[in-house]
Amino acid sequence: MTADTPTLDVRDLKTHFFTKAGVAKAVDGVSFTVGKGEVVGLVGESGSGKSVTGFSIIGLVDPPGRVVSGEVRFKGQNLLDLDADGMRKLRGDRIAMIFQDPMMTLNPVLRVDTQMVETIRAHDKSVSKADALARARDALGQVGIPAPDERLRSYPHQFSGGMRQRVAIAIALLNKPDLIIADEPTTALDVTIQGQILYEAQKLCRETGTSMIWITHDLAVVAGLADKICVMYGGRVVEQGGIDDVLDHPVHPYTRGLLGSVPGHNTRGQRLYQIPGMAPSLLNLPQGCAFQARCPRADDACSAEPQITEPVAGREIRCFHPHLDADEEIGA
Amino acid sequence: MSETMLTIDDLTKNFVKKLDLAGRLAQKLGSDIREEVVHAVDGVSFSIAKGGVVGLVGESGCGKSTLGRMIAGILPPTSGRIVYKDVALTDMNIAEAKRAALEIQMIFQDPFASLNPRMRVVDIIGEAPVAHGFCKASEIHEYVSDVMQRVGLDPEYRRRYPHQFSGGQRQRIGIARALAVKPEFLVCDEAIAALDVSIQAQVINLFMDLREDLDLTYLFISHDLSVVEHISDRVVIMYLGRIVEIADTDALFEKPNHPYTSALLNEVPRVDQRGLDYKPIEGEIPSPLDPPGGCHFHPRCPHATDRCKAERPVLREIAPSRWSACHLNDGT
Amino acid sequence: MSEVVEQAAPVAVETPLQRFVSDFCDNKIAVVAFVVLVSVIFIALFAPWISPTDPYDLAKVSILDSRLEPGTKNMDGGTFWLGTDSAGRDLLSSIFYGLRISLGVGVMSGVIALCIGSAIGLMAAYYGGKIDTLIMRIVDIQLSFPAILVALILISVLGKGVDKVIIALVLVQWAYYARTVRGSALVERNKEYIEAATCLALGNNRIVFRHLLPNCLPPLIVVGTVQTAHAISLEATLSFLGVGLPITEPSLGLLIANGFEVMLSGLYWVSFFPGIALLITIVSINLVGDQLRDVLNPRLQK
DSSP, rough: OEEEEEEESEEEEEEEEEEEEEEEEEEEEEEEETTTTEEEEEEOTTTHHHHHHHHHHHOOOTTTTTEEEEEEETTTGGOOOOOOHHHHHHBBBEEEEESSSSGGGGGSSSSSHHHHHHHHHHHOOOHHHHHHHHHHHHHHHHHOOHHHHHHTTTTGGSSOOHHHHHHHHHHHHTTTEEEEEETTTTSSSSSHHHHHHHHHHHHHHHOOOOEEEEEEOHHHHHHHSSSSEEEETTTTEEEEEEEHHHHSSSOOOHHHHHHHOOSSSSTSSSOOOOOOSSOOOOSSSSOTTTTTTTTTOOOOOGGGGGOOOEEEETTEEEOOOOOOOOOTTTOO | OOOOEEEEEEEEEEEEEEOHHHHHHHTTTTTTOOEEEEEEEEEEEEEEEETEEEEEOOOTSOOOOHHHHHHHTOOSSEEEEETTTHHHEOOOOOOOHHHHHEEEEEOSTTTTTSSSSOHHHHHHHHHHHHHSSSSSSHHHHHHHHHHHHHHHHHHHHHSSOOOGSSSHHHHHHHHHHHHOOOOOOEEEEEETSSSSSHHHHHHHHHHHHHHHHOOOOOEEEEEEEHHHHHHHHHEEETTEEEEEEEEEEEHHHSSSSSSHHHHHHHHHOTTOSSSSOOOOSSOOOOTTTTTOOSSSSGGOOOOOOOOHSSOOOOOOOEEEEEEEEOOGGOOO | OOOOOOOOOOOOOOOOOHHHHHEEEEEEHHHHHHHHHHHHHHHHHHHHHHHHOOOOOTTTOOOTTTTOOOOOOOSSEEEEOOBOOTTTBBBBHHHHHHHHHHHHHHHHHHHHHHHHHHHHHHHHHHHHHHHHHHHHOOOOOHSSSSSHHHHHHHHHHHHHHHHHHHHHHHHHHHHHHHHHHHHHHHHHHHHHHHHHHHTTTTTTTHIIIIIIHHHHHHHHHHHHHHHHHHHHHHHHHHHHHHSOTTTTTOOOOHHHHHHHHHHTTTTTTTHHHHHHHHHHHHHHHHHHHHHHHHHHHHGGGO
């Protein structure tokens, strides 16, 4: 492993769900990299496959789903080659995950200190209980929880929603992982609490050099936080690149449509651009480009599988008709 | 100057958890168990002009949903008056009250829980019009088809059940159900919060079209400031059951007055703001069971004074059409 | 006028019933149990017609035929497939008639208890407050006594007879239904579609019966099947103890009791086969009920 090896290198990942009603291709050829200390925003709507991508990376895909092909190289090592035990050693230690509902991380019948000490000692039995408690206290302080000693002795139900999410983040941080996967962690939180969590997350990445994958449907959150963005649709990454590049000059029709749909100061009083139709069912994806049914630029060429191209340096897309003319209005 | 459609006058809603027999016994024996009172809505007053869209914004525990439900007639107020078209609801006779109840309709947040899963769409939309005499039972299909087309649904599918539709379509069914009784005032309680961004745009456009076509007035309850900025004429900000600021949308977003409004606007992520340095406000949102004394916001306010801790600020008109509840305005 | 939104390829028009049937058939054991149950019900309904003999036709029954082993041929050339009891009655026919009575009493008491219990539970949930508290305390008291004890007390008060037994079974069972429906209704009552119905100024009765009740049915159906099995076994117990149905209406319990005297002298079949019949009935009802519970549980659905 050289200094240039990215922390995470996902190559052509495919995760399919084999259900009674057919095969749902939740993730169908996703590739991206996450460098050291980099924050990558994985953006998409429901059914785009973003959450399943996160679960696939950390190895938490349950039957009837399974990873069908591809590589997930974590610091050079392919995680898909590891057995359950090998993956378990990494999970919680080198790779951590934060969920939308903090109660997916927190056990309601155990005190917070018990859970945190358990997390530390599960990966390193040589740590004494006292040391583990000290690390737990530090982690709580790191995420901005006041009076950590008292909080350590509390149960999860004694915290508010925002606090619980912070505890979940603290647990994720305990073993100083190299990569954190955050799946919609602030979606269910109030704006002011979301602001606090985003602040902690940003501080974290800057101070410790932890890489982060931030999965969300909220473009605005990603805009403030991420260095790189991957836009997903129908199980594939349709556009990825630097955050400023993609948000200021979107190239894929879906990205442009999505940005045009966001209400705000500039759209006041006008009709929003609306992407017609609905997202396709993952059981019934069309032949070729998943977006063609709703794309204003679609034609016969789109029935072929769009491959990844790099029309502009640093920008990868899957599209036969990208908007390369930078002056085109969104929605045209 | 358009006429006033709806006026709320000192409206209050308390939720009291009474002591049962065991509790009263304990109290007599000297325990300090008390009745728990939640002041969900605490003396709220404002008015809505005909044809206007008023955005009601706040975080959890602010009482906006409770307020919406009182206006829509689902929850009875504890005290205060709701004046609809110049007549207080409590002063109306049965026939007038029923007409008012039908003219004020509500669109709910959860597209899954807001439709009766065991009824076909035609019945969901058509039940109330038939029950109230808007159309004859034999004409229900034509009537419902008409309403469905107006909200952008294909009447072909009216014999289906809600589970066969997507989230966005179910929300449209909910809107059709409200429109079927020919309302004049719609309370939208986080009506788009559960939808994907691209579907949100469709529904927002639908609301705007309906406003024009049917001359509707809206109370748009949301925690999403970007949507509120896009669609509203006036904005009301609530915090822990009280109004803290009312202003025209442009004025509010350009120059917020109340410290809470400033903090809120500051922390809302926007797509055009990159690499933000968050400076979130400290503290948790207090529990409505035990709100801070004086001004509810003082523990988190960077400008709090002693007066703020003791005295509840009055909502005063600090400029034409601008109201704010903050002691700091008293100097001007 | 808003433009009509394009629909994606339409989902096959599948009614909730079709979906329910296909989910139910996922569990093969439950399907087998269902078939068995249907056969049992068929036998019970058509006993007088499909029974080889009429065991209560005193002209046909002869004491000379008593205590014959299973498989013995009788005088008319037919076979006593399961043997005969002490009075010479063909056991197979007795079981058919017995099923009829057991099932009849069990189902009837179940249905009546369901109607009464559901109405009470719905009222408690919808109106809340003191009514709810009062009803639920009564339910709690009722449910804290063992069912058999309550039944015995009631029978001793009411006397013997088919109708008294049914009344006793209803009084024992209504509380389960009331509690189940109340729990379900409390959850549903807070859902937004009920709020919408209130917003649309629909009357209370309409909301309770048209909106609330249909959505409380799933747990009710499950409780109904399990409780029916319980009622059948309770009735069998009472009859076995001699305080249930009169001997003119011999249910399976009574048949088992009759055979008890002769069991230890080697004539096992007089008690054994009615016992098996009872077992098959109750197990098949419970298996169907289990699968119903899994299928109708909204949390397990997609």
